[in-house]
Amino acid sequence: MGSYLFRVVIALSMLINVILGGSVGQTLSARSHARRREGKVNIAWLIDMFAGKNHCMECWAYWTVRKW
Numbered sequence: 001m002g003s004y005l006f007r008v009v010i011a012l013s014m015l016i017n018v019i020l021g022g023s024v025g026q027t028l029s030a031r032s033h034a035r036r037r038e039g040k041v042n043i044a045w046l047i048d049m050f051a052g053k054n055h056c057m058e059c060w061a062y063w064t065v066r067k068w
Contacts, residue, residue: 026063033060 013027022031028047033056035042044056 023067025067027059029056029059030063031060032056 010027013029014025017026017028017031018024020028020031022028029044029051032042032044032047036044036056037060048055
């Protein structure tokens, strides 16, 4: 049950990201960190507060490596 819920949360994160104009396959966390790196408005601090320190950076690094 735990892995199913995890996959559902990831899918919802990707869906929200695409609805907001992000790249396909990228989670909201990864996009938030990318925006933070670019000096744009982001919610990475909020996501990191609940998901753990550096969560967004780790998601961004994983997405950056995986997308190629």
